Structures are given as C-alpha cells and as structure tokens.
Amino acid sequence: MRLILRAFLLMAVAVSACGGRSTTDAREPAPTAPDKAEAAPATMSAPQIESAPRAAPNSAAAVRMSFAPIVKKTAPAVVNVFTRSTVNRTTGDPFFDQFFNMGPREQQSLGSGVIVRPDGVIVTNNHVIQGAQEIKVVFSDRREFPAKVLLADPQSDLAVLKIDAGGPVPYLEFANSDALEVGDLVLAIGDPFGVGQTVTSGIVSALARTGVSVNDYQFFIQTDAAINPGNSGGALVDINGKLVGINSNIYSRSGGSNGIGFAIPSRLVQQVIRTALNGGKLTRPWLGASTEDVTQDIAKALGLDRPAGAIVGQIWEGGPASAAGLKSGDVITAIDDKPVYDSGAVRYRVGVHSAGDRIDVTYIRDGRAHQATVRLELPPSTPAPDPRHIDGNNPLEGVTVDNASPRSNAEAGIDPFRTGVVVTEVDPDSFAARRGLRRGFRILSVNGVKVKSSAELASLIERPARRWVLEIDTGDQVVRWQVGF
DSSP states (O other): OHHHHHHHHHHHHHHHHTTOOOOOOTTSOOOOOOOTTSOOOSSOOOOOOOOOOOOOOSSHHHHTOOSHHHHHHHGGGEEEEEEEEEEEEOOSOHHHHHHTTOEEEEEEEEEEEEEOSTTOEEEEEHHHHTTOSEEEEEOTTOOEEEOEEEEEETTTTEEEEEOOOSSOOOOOOBOOGGGOOTTOEEEEEEOGGGSOOEEEEEEEEEEEEOSSSSOSSOOEEEEOSOOOTTOTTOEEEETTSOEEEEEEEEOOSSSSOOSOEEEEEHHHHHHHHHHHHTTOOOOOOBOSEEEEEOOHHHHHHHTOSSSOSEEEEEEOTTSHHHHHTOOTTOEEEEETTEEOOSHHHHHHHHHTSOTTOEEEEEEEETTEEEEEEEEOBOOOOOSOOOOEEOOSSSTTTTEEEEEOOHHHHHHTTSOTTOOSEEEEEEOTTSHHHHTTOOTTOEEEEETTEEOOSHHHHHHHHTSOOSEEEEEEEOSSOEEEEEEEO
C-alpha cells in the first residue's frame, strides 16, 4: 500500500514539473521573461497552437446580416432571354444531305439579360441573341414578352433589346465600374443551365483583364462569384445593388464554374446603350495610332523598369495622336490617370469615349514622362465604302469585300491601318472559308492584275475562267491561291 501511495505522489510532482497550468483568457498579458539566473530547460517544448479570436454577434441585426435585401432589390430586373433560330445543316452534297438526314433544324438557346430602363430597355450579350429569328424575354414573375433588337455589337459582345410591357418595369441603376477595387463584394444574377434564377456571391478577383476572349474590346472584371452557361448577359451588382458589369464568359475545362468568371464593365455597357437609344450606328472614336504590348525585350531596350504599357507604332497623319504630338516609339502608361498595362487597355479607354471628348495621355519618351491632351475623333472614311458580295462560280463565292478605310475597318473589327480591298464577311459554308479565308485578309491581285477597289475585284473575279490565281495578305504573310486547271 505504501508503494502505491508513493507512486501517486511521484506522478503529481512530475505533472507540476512539466509546466501544467490553468487556462487563461486570450487577452491576458504575456508572462514576464524568466530571471537570467534561472536555468534554461534542457529541451524546447512543442509550440502552442492557439485558436484565432472569435466574437459572438453583438446585436440581433448582426445575426440577421444577409444579402437578401440586395437580392430583393435587384433580382426582378434580371430576366431570361430565350431565342429560336433555324440552322441549315449540310455536308455540301445533296445526296449525302439526304442520306444523313441533314437540312433545316430548329435551334433554341437560353441566356440572361438586365433591364436598365423602366421603359423596357434590356442589355445582354451579343452571343446570346446572334442569329436569332425570335427573341422572348421572361421575367422572374413568369411574365413573357417578345423583344426586338435595337443594337447588336459583336466587338463588345453586347446587344440592346426593347420590350413593351405596357408600363414601367423594375430596372437596375449603373455604378461606375472604374471605382471598383479588387476585393469588393459582388453578386452574380442569372439563369445557369436553365434551372431558374440563381444568385451567387463572391469578390472582384481582378480588374482590367485582357486577352481572355475573342472580343475586340477586352477589359473584363474578373470575379469568383459562380458563373455558368446561361448566366451570359446576367448582372454583376455591387453591395449597393447597382450594376457594375454584364456577365460574359468563364474559364473552364469542364463547362462549369471554376471560380474564374468575367464581366463587361458598366462604362462600356452604358456607351452601347446610349448609341442604341440614339438610333445610331456604333462607331467608336480612335486615337489615330496603332499600339502594341510592351514586352520584356522592348522594356529592356527602352530602359523601362518593367514590361508594362503600350508602345506607339504607326501614326495616322493628321489624326488625333499626331495633332497632340505623339510619335512612334512613345510608350503610353496611363489614360486619364488610369494605368495602361497593354494595348487592350488603350482600346478600352479610348473606346468608352465619344468623338469630341478629350483624354489625358501619359507617355514615356526618351526615358522621361510626358502628358498630352488628345481630342478624339471618328476614324476617317476615305476611300468611300463600297461593300460587294461576291457570287457566281468562283473561289470567292459567299465572300463580302469592301474598300479599306479606317472607319469601315473599325466598324468591321479590322485593323484600321489596313488599306486596299479587305474581306469583311465570309460565309462559313463557302469554299473560301474551307480554304482558310478570314475577315480582315486583303485581296491583292486576281490572275496577276492588282486590285485597288472592291468594284474592281468583283469585276475581275466574276469573269468566267478555268483557273484563278489570287494573292492574299493574311497580315503575317502573302499567300498565293491557285484554283482550277
């Protein structure tokens, strides 16, 4: 019995020697340092794992914090957009068309849209309504209305619709997308996969994203709020319930959301809407200068501390940049005090303005920063446009060409500095499309005869011939097409 009592006493002493102590409040002052004369422990003790401070809600209002008030305010203004079109599927051979049961087929698609005015003006993505022969808008309360297209702009991937609801409808006000900061809370509202209106939350993950889409005006808000197929054209709203962007596309390997979604900024959306309501054709102003991204090699050659900005290439004589004193080789670093990291940012910052507006351009020349005020103008339309659609038994059947001018090129989404005769449209089922002819290519000659206008090209190519030789400038190289015998 004495041995047992002695063992218990030894265990108690051992526990005391290991530093056992009672738990204290996390806000207790740290203990004072041990006296220098005190012997250091022979071994270092394991690090203490402490929980992060937590606090209970201090009011009933804090317990009830929710996005619900924002959703109630904004959701009625987000609609479903249904489209119906007829697609003619063909193999190119009537026999095989019949064998494989090809021919006209009805095609339906689903997207989202946002009401931006009480009179029923709606904005959505151009790819949602492209090619549609019938468009129907469905409200969250299940009311349905036919819609007509006021303006479709493939370059920005935006379209403006109009419905007649017989009275005022819920709508969203715009916020200034330039005021967004990375980390701001946002909500995405749309109809993913057709399951019904869905709200997801997230933050602004990045701003000024370029090079993530086929659109010409790429300057996206990136968010981790879940965006899925069917969300296209839906709303991205801020914590105040105002529209900061139109959801457009995602990065995904599976087709679903991976937390990388992109929205078109509200500033660009507003410009497209203004043009649609004024009944005009969307022609954006230009800088009168071509620009390219600053690479690491260019930055090193120019003595820049980092590869950021847009280097000026060609200058259109008498254009806005020329009049403001910009020169080839200047590096644009900011427009209206907004940083410019690449040429895509230049296109966006200029594109959201109107002709006659003035912008402040900050640029570097000879290692020093300068600033110029540029008065924006519409691109010149000389030579005069003369679109020609090519028909007949020839290699360019189904192709539309036009005289290249900065204005016509800009409207077609082609480099404004291209000259000559430019391809503006290519029928996807045509021989030319199968051979690789694309919008923006230049036709230089037909059977050895140089072409200077679209009318001259149409006259030459529509002449009967057994053999054609065409010179085509793809932008990277000049290639020769030989067709026939």
